[in-house]
Amino acid sequence: MQTRPLINDLPRLALLSLAALVVLAPYIWMVAVSVKPQDEVFKASLSLIPQKWALIENYGKVLKTIPIWTYIVNGLIVCFGILFFQVLFAVPAAYALAKLNFRGRELVFGFVMLGLLIPYQTTALPLYLGIHQLGLLNSYTALIAPFTCSVFAIFLFRQFFRAIPDDLINAARIDGMGEFSIVWRVIVPNAVPAATAFAIFSVVAHWNDLFWPLIVIQKGDLYTPAMGILAFRSVEAGEDYGALMAAALLVTAPLVLAFLFAQRRFIEGITMTGLKG
Amino acid sequence: MADVALSGSALNQPRLARRMGGDAGIAWLLALPAILAYLAMILLPLLAVLALAFTDYEFGARSFHWIGLANFADMLSDRTFAASIRNTVIYCLFVAPLSIGIALGLAVLIEAGSRGKALYRAVFFLPVVSLTVAMATAWQYLLHPSIGPVNALLRMVGAGTPNWLGSSDWVIVSLGFIGVWENVGFNLVLFLAGLTAIPRELYAASEIDGARSGWSKFWLVTWPMLGPTMLFVIIITMTRSIRVFDTVQTLTQGGPNNASEVLLRTIYQEGFHYFKFGYSAAITLVFLVIVLGLMLIQTRLIDRRVHYG
Amino acid sequence: MSGIVIEGVQKSFGMTSVLRGVSLTVAHDEFLSLVGPSGCGKTTLLRIIAGLEAVSAGTVQIAGREVTALRAADRDVAMVFQNYALYPHLTVRQNIGVPLVMRRLSAVERIPVVGRLLPGVATKRCQISADVVTAAEMLGIGALLERKPAQLSGGQRQRVALGRAIVRHPHAFLMDEPLSNLDAALRVTTRAEIVALHRRVGASTVYVTHDQSEAMTMSDRVAVMMDGQILQVGTPEAIYTNPQDLRVASFIGSPSINTFAAEIGPDGEVMIGSVSSGLGSTGTGPAILAIRPENIAPAETGIAARVDHLEYLGESLLVHARLLEGDELVICRLPPEARQQLRRGEMIRLRPDPAKALLFDGAGRRRPAQVRIRDVVHG
Numbered sequence: 001m002q003t004r005p006l007i008n009d010l011p012r013l014a015l016l017s018l019a020a021l022v023v024l025a026p027y028i029w030m031v032a033v034s035v036k037p038q039d040e041v042f043k044a045s046l047s048l049i050p051q052k053w054a055l056i057e058n059y060g061k062v063l064k065t066i067p068i069w070t071y072i073v074n075g076l077i078v079c080f081g082i083l084f085f086q087v088l089f090a091v092p093a094a095y096a097l098a099k100l101n102f103r104g105r106e107l108v109f110g111f112v113m114l115g116l117l118i119p120y121q122t123t124a125l126p127l128y129l130g131i132h133q134l135g136l137l138n139s140y141t142a143l144i145a146p147f148t149c150s151v152f153a154i155f156l157f158r159q160f161f162r163a164i165p166d167d168l169i170n171a172a173r174i175d176g177m178g179e180f181s182i183v184w185r186v187i188v189p190n191a192v193p194a195a196t197a198f199a200i201f202s203v204v205a206h207w208n209d210l211f212w213p214l215i216v217i218q219k220g221d222l223y224t225p226a227m228g229i230l231a232f233r234s235v236e237a238g239e240d241y242g243a244l245m246a247a248a249l250l251v252t253a254p255l256v257l258a259f260l261f262a263q264r265r266f267i268e269g270i271t272m273t274g275l276k277g
Numbered sequence: 278m279a280d281v282a283l284s285g286s287a288l289n290q291p292r293l294a295r296r297m298g299g300d301a302g303i304a305w306l307l308a309l310p311a312i313l314a315y316l317a318m319i320l321l322p323l324l325a326v327l328a329l330a331f332t333d334y335e336f337g338a339r340s341f342h343w344i345g346l347a348n349f350a351d352m353l354s355d356r357t358f359a360a361s362i363r364n365t366v367i368y369c370l371f372v373a374p375l376s377i378g379i380a381l382g383l384a385v386l387i388e389a390g391s392r393g394k395a396l397y398r399a400v401f402f403l404p405v406v407s408l409t410v411a412m413a414t415a416w417q418y419l420l421h422p423s424i425g426p427v428n429a430l431l432r433m434v435g436a437g438t439p440n441w442l443g444s445s446d447w448v449i450v451s452l453g454f455i456g457v458w459e460n461v462g463f464n465l466v467l468f469l470a471g472l473t474a475i476p477r478e479l480y481a482a483s484e485i486d487g488a489r490s491g492w493s494k495f496w497l498v499t500w501p502m503l504g505p506t507m508l509f510v511i512i513i514t515m516t517r518s519i520r521v522f523d524t525v526q527t528l529t530q531g532g533p534n535n536a537s538e539v540l541l542r543t544i545y546q547e548g549f550h551y552f553k554f555g556y557s558a559a560i561t562l563v564f565l566v567i568v569l570g571l572m573l574i575q576t577r578l579i580d581r582r583v584h585y586g
Numbered sequence: 587m588s589g590i591v592i593e594g595v596q597k598s599f600g601m602t603s604v605l606r607g608v609s610l611t612v613a614h615d616e617f618l619s620l621v622g623p624s625g626c627g628k629t630t631l632l633r634i635i636a637g638l639e640a641v642s643a644g645t646v647q648i649a650g651r652e653v654t655a656l657r658a659a660d661r662d663v664a665m666v667f668q669n670y671a672l673y674p675h676l677t678v679r680q681n682i683g684v685p686l687v688m689r690r691l692s693a694v695e696r697i698p699v700v701g702r703l704l705p706g707v708a709t710k711r712c713q714i715s716a717d718v719v720t721a722a723e724m725l726g727i728g729a730l731l732e733r734k735p736a737q738l739s740g741g742q743r744q745r746v747a748l749g750r751a752i753v754r755h756p757h758a759f760l761m762d763e764p765l766s767n768l769d770a771a772l773r774v775t776t777r778a779e780i781v782a783l784h785r786r787v788g789a790s791t792v793y794v795t796h797d798q799s800e801a802m803t804m805s806d807r808v809a810v811m812m813d814g815q816i817l818q819v820g821t822p823e824a825i826y827t828n829p830q831d832l833r834v835a836s837f838i839g840s841p842s843i844n845t846f847a848a849e850i851g852p853d854g855e856v857m858i859g860s861v862s863s864g865l866g867s868t869g870t871g872p873a874i875l876a877i878r879p880e881n882i883a884p885a886e887t888g889i890a891a892r893v894d895h896l897e898y899l900g901e902s903l904l905v906h907a908r909l910l911e912g913d914e915l916v917i918c919r920l921p922p923e924a925r926q927q928l929r930r931g932e933m934i935r936l937r938p939d940p941a942k943a944l945l946f947d948g949a950g951r952r953r954p955a956q957v958r959i960r961d962v963v964h965g
Contacts, residue, residue: 006392009390009392012386012389012390013390013392013393015386016383016386016387016393016397019379019383019401020397020400020401022458023400023401023403023404023458023461023462024400024403025419025426026412026415026416026419026458027403027407027415029415029418029419029426030411030412030415030418033418041424042424043424045429046426046429046430046433085314088310089310089311089314090311092307092308092310092311093307093308093310093311093312095307096303096304096305096307096308097308100300100303100304100307101300101304102300102301102304102305103301104305105304108308108312111315111320115315115319115320117568117569117572118319118323118565119516119520119564119565119568121520121522121541121544121561121564122322122323122326122561122564122565123318123319123322123323123325123326124544124548124561125322125325125326125329125548125554125557125558125561126321126322126325126326126329127318127322128548128549129325129336129554130317130322145318146318147318148314148318149311149314149315149317149318149319151315151319154311179303179307180307183307204405204406207408208407208408208409208410208523210409210410210522210523210526210527211522211523211541211545214526214545214549215545215549225408225410225411226408226409226410226411226523227410229408229410229411229414229527230410230526230527233414233527241418241421241424244414244418245414245415245418247411248408248411248412248414248415249411251408251411252407252408252411252412255406255407255408256403256406256407258406259399259402259403259406260399263395263398263399263402264395266402266406267398267399267402267466270405270406270463270466271463271466271467271470476669476671478667478668478669478671479671479673481633481636481638481658481665481667481671482665482667482671482672482673482750483673483684483688484637484638484657484658484659485636485637485638485658485659485663485664485665485685486659486684486685486688486750487659487684487685487688487689488659488688489657489659489660490693492693493688493693493696497673497684497688498673501673501675501676502674502675504675
């Protein structure tokens, strides 16, 4: 396609830029307000640059009042813990479903498809009961365990493994590998693109989740970033928007920065796995 | 995407050069961790919800009774539940058409030229990867009745300044607007994928055939060729927006006066606030049935329309 | 009615120049092939005639009307695309009807359901439907009208694409390798059908192909393109027997024409090494002598070569031989009986038929030459 002259392209670009501005508005104001002192925030002016900078004051307040680093570390532990188990469980199962013939395979796959249809919020009540019975409320286990079996991961990896040629696996068998070594030495290295896509999908979903942490966590030192913001809002900060925006910015930044560095992979990962939303 | 998902299921299973016997045992062994986790985390809890929905069990109680459909009967007279269903439906009917329409328009605009593709795509996608709770907080400031920039802007042009999140007339619209903001990028990327999959030659052919304006090309080529994508996007957006929770919990807690009570929040509230597990499970079933219904529509329609190309 | 006239057309994409001053006239009723290796600019030229691509310089006229600045929709041309470009969501009937619907109905009248209620639309739709049926019957796809493209075979899709092109009787047909997606057998039968169709509807046709046998068998005239230029336009016979450029001579014909480095002596005699070719020319210096495989054969005297390989084709025998001087490969086409007389590794002497030999200068341009009987006798 030919690039048309810039002048003819301007209306299109103007329209898109306007829409982009609306989308970016909350980010712009989040950054602006996070460096404004409280009295300027309350003046309700439209100016973005503060007259008096309150960067230290606002961010200092966040760091002083809530253990925001703990929340972020919690978020990382939970997200990568979930991801670790999801991949650990899903890869061998997906391999069996994709490449091995066994009685009951159709049945197992049927259950995988069933699982795809069930939103995770459906099972919250019994899971809470079980975790309570085991005395595991307020623990990393409570945050991680319910998500260890991702039917979506099984499904995705199965589709991906089916494209790996049988001859490659047969060659590995002739070379003397057992099924377990085939999974970890032949299949996994070949599954990196699918795994990356799934990893991004999974981390984004669980970093942003609020529903489940809200249910199983009451203790502050196990708060995830999303809960941390909520707590900071309701208890400590009230209407101190400067500090609130500073906190919001700190917990939004990790994923947004990762996205900006690898946006193509993020977009592929999240939309390719969009099935589950 | 879903097309891939559905086509791959039963067709041409790979034939294996199998050794005698051995496969089955190893296969089950490989699948065992996943099967155990599936049983414990999905299947058993699912069955338990099904059972709970027909009991009066309350968390902490020593016993419970089977009460048949009484929970469902209670829903009919429960004003909170009624509000919750109504608000969820309004929210979905607000978010889905707007986020789909805007996303389609933006996708066509982005695809129409060669400048700024990656930039705009990244900008519009940003909300998808941003922490909803944090961004909701930013929106709360933007929509603040007295100090928020939105109302400051409206005051400047002399328009009215509603209490966006505080009045029962506006709260669902405001939440819906945030929902649109959240979903546009996701739909946009799906549409962009659909648009790039349309063969360039079809546009050339339509031009030869006499489609002069972009408008007639859109209706002759783009719109029908986007059919399968459109269907997928509609269902995805509906299932995403029916699960609205984070923004409501962060911004309004269902208020004012139940004006923003939504399905997932009602489940949460009845279950984990009032500990009425039986009743909450019954509402969960209603939620599940709606989601499954949407999925069913999708599979039915995709089966019918996928024969393109 | 003067067909298509292209004058001095240039096209460049950024820094790369794809067409470098192309001029071409296609008569009304004429079937002209544009043939050349891939990347020579033939498809670009076709798209420029269609109006899908803008020229960087030059003009295009169709039926006596200057159309250089007009869009494809306003040029009254039809095009058959390589992948047919059928609308997958429309039936065969609707696909063929699209050009008529877009031209005969206004935007308002095209609106589904509502549009049909407007006065006159029913009559117009009726007429369109009749025209579609006529075109479909002409192509033998009348029974397929309610199917969608996905339910058709490759050959049937190709016919639908043709139907969409002929339905509105355009001034010019443009075809972009329309047979390249068919299997070999179907390709050969469809060639004849397209030619017959062209005779029936009779409009200027420009047919792009990289397959020289298509170009040679179907066309009234052939235009050979290379590197963004038309090297020669002429009847298939002229292109084959009388090429004006060495590149044309080498591109057309299979197996390729043989070339020998030659030298024109002071007396005007064309020598291949130490052997006379039997050809005389004016001027002196190095030259290239080209001879088709069927015009060179073993003889008592001639260029010494060793038989390298024999290819028996049934109706003829191809002899691959290597020159003793220079080790170049020469291919001769002989009657099949010659197989009995030749063995691999045998020494032979090859003599080109001077009446059929072609002489080119160092830059590949054709040079005048005439047969010198004296030299043949001389050996």
